[in-house]
Amino acid sequence: MANPIFSSLPTTIFEEMSGLARTLGAINLGQGFPDDLGPEPIRRKAADAVLNGYNQYPPMRGLPELRQAVAGHYARHQGLDLDWEGEVTITSGATEALTASFLALIQPGDEVVLFQPLYDSYAPMIRLAGGVPRLVRLAPPDWRFTRAMLEAAFGARTRFVVLNNPINPAGVVLPDEDLALLAELCVRHDVTAICDEVWEQVVFGAARHRPLIAYPGMRERTVKIGSAGKMFGLTGWKVGFLCAAPQLTHSLARAHQFLTFTTPPNLQAAVAWGLENSDDWFTTMPRQLEASRDRLAEGLRREGFAVLPNQGTYFLNVDLPASGVAEADRAFCLRAVHEAGVAAIPVSAFYEEDPVISIVRLCFSKADAVLDEGVRRLAKARDLSRRAPSPTA
Ligand code: PMP
Numbered sequence: 001m002a003n004p005i006f007s008s009l010p011t012t013i014f015e016e017m018s019g020l021a022r023t024l025g026a027i028n029l030g031q032g033f034p035d036d037l038g039p040e041p042i043r044r045k046a047a048d049a050v051l052n053g054y055n056q057y058p059p060m061r062g063l064p065e066l067r068q069a070v071a072g073h074y075a076r077h078q079g080l081d082l083d084w085e086g087e088v089t090i091t092s093g094a095t096e097a098l099t100a101s102f103l104a105l106i107q108p109g110d111e112v113v114l115f116q117p118l119y120d121s122y123a124p125m126i127r128l129a130g131g132v133p134r135l136v137r138l139a140p141p142d143w144r145f146t147r148a149m150l151e152a153a154f155g156a157r158t159r160f161v162v163l164n165n166p167i168n169p170a171g172v173v174l175p176d177e178d179l180a181l182l183a184e185l186c187v188r189h190d191v192t193a194i195c196d197e198v199w200e201q202v203v204f205g206a207a208r209h210r211p212l213i214a215y216p217g218m219r220e221r222t223v224k225i226g227s228a229g230k231m232f233g234l235t236g237w238k239v240g241f242l243c244a245a246p247q248l249t250h251s252l253a254r255a256h257q258f259l260t261f262t263t264p265p266n267l268q269a270a271v272a273w274g275l276e277n278s279d280d281w282f283t284t285m286p287r288q289l290e291a292s293r294d295r296l297a298e299g300l301r302r303e304g305f306a307v308l309p310n311q312g313t314y315f316l317n318v319d320l321p322a323s324g325v326a327e328a329d330r331a332f333c334l335r336a337v338h339e340a341g342v343a344a345i346p347v348s349a350f351y352e353e354d355p356v357i358s359i360v361r362l363c364f365s366k367a368d369a370v371l372d373e374g375v376r377r378l379a380k381a382r383d384l385s386r387r388a389p390s391p392t393a
């Protein structure tokens, strides 16, 4: 017999759409990854570490040089004062950091406030830990929560809140007042925040990423999660950062030691070097991505698509009903990949309950020619759907 938490799950929407794109030879604007090779100096450091470095088990909590580099990076970029020895653990991606947090901290029956749209690993792994999700539904175009929404969700059994900011797939970077409000509720209800901030460096224009751990009362009750994969556009590397006060870190490290125990030392060494030597990357990378975002948005608008605002992440959203598409987002995405040769992600997949919305998420960390061709193919899918709308999702 299998555990129903997993046996009842579909394959993730990212794998489903990337699999279809591979099989059908479609352009992939679905799963979030850049189509270039990533920063060469960092890749060279990794190659050098494989050939000439130490390739045996590193220390369980991560290479000291990487933990120091993580603390240094967050001090320079976010003004945080993390003690690398007591407060930083290296994990195999943010995915492992999230699971380690849920398994280490949640006790059966604890309520966990979650915001929909919801990154796909959260709810199953929270349930595995015995947690009970309490869903707060965010909606376009601003995807913001209100005091009333939080007050309705936080109750006597609430022990945790999971916040993804900047939000995938919404492309929103939460403003100061929303974070201050959430911090106020956490302190009032003695709630610990698990903050998935993997998109913290992929922020555009006037938007600013503010870590929840820096808000009054949050320093001792926040787990901050980052991902080198997102910071350096090397999504397959799976090197994550788990930062929290020593009491929390003590338990997080105990979960980490039986999830993966350690993370490949060669990649850790390369990420450490990258964090120490790439402050210019964190300026140029968002600028280039912003230009790609604008190119995709303009192309889509020219074709008559309604594009939602974006301030961060690799993702731009298209509102299907406002674009004259009657089909549900999943049906449209299946049509787009099968009939027009372009893969995208239906945002309804990020809702456990009441999807209601019909929005398609497009990844813009791609070459200009790919984005332009993607727009052409999406317009073709839209025209096909108008001729013969599919009622099924
Ligand atoms: N959280 C969010 C919101 C993400 O978008 C992603 C990956 N795109 C992850 C977690 C997982 O990060 P990693 O690849 O470092 O495990």
Ligand code: GLN
Binding pocket: 012, 014, 015, 030, 031, 032, 033, 168
């Ligand atoms: N986070 C990536 C995205 O949103 C996907 C990661 C994954 O496939 N697990 O596209």
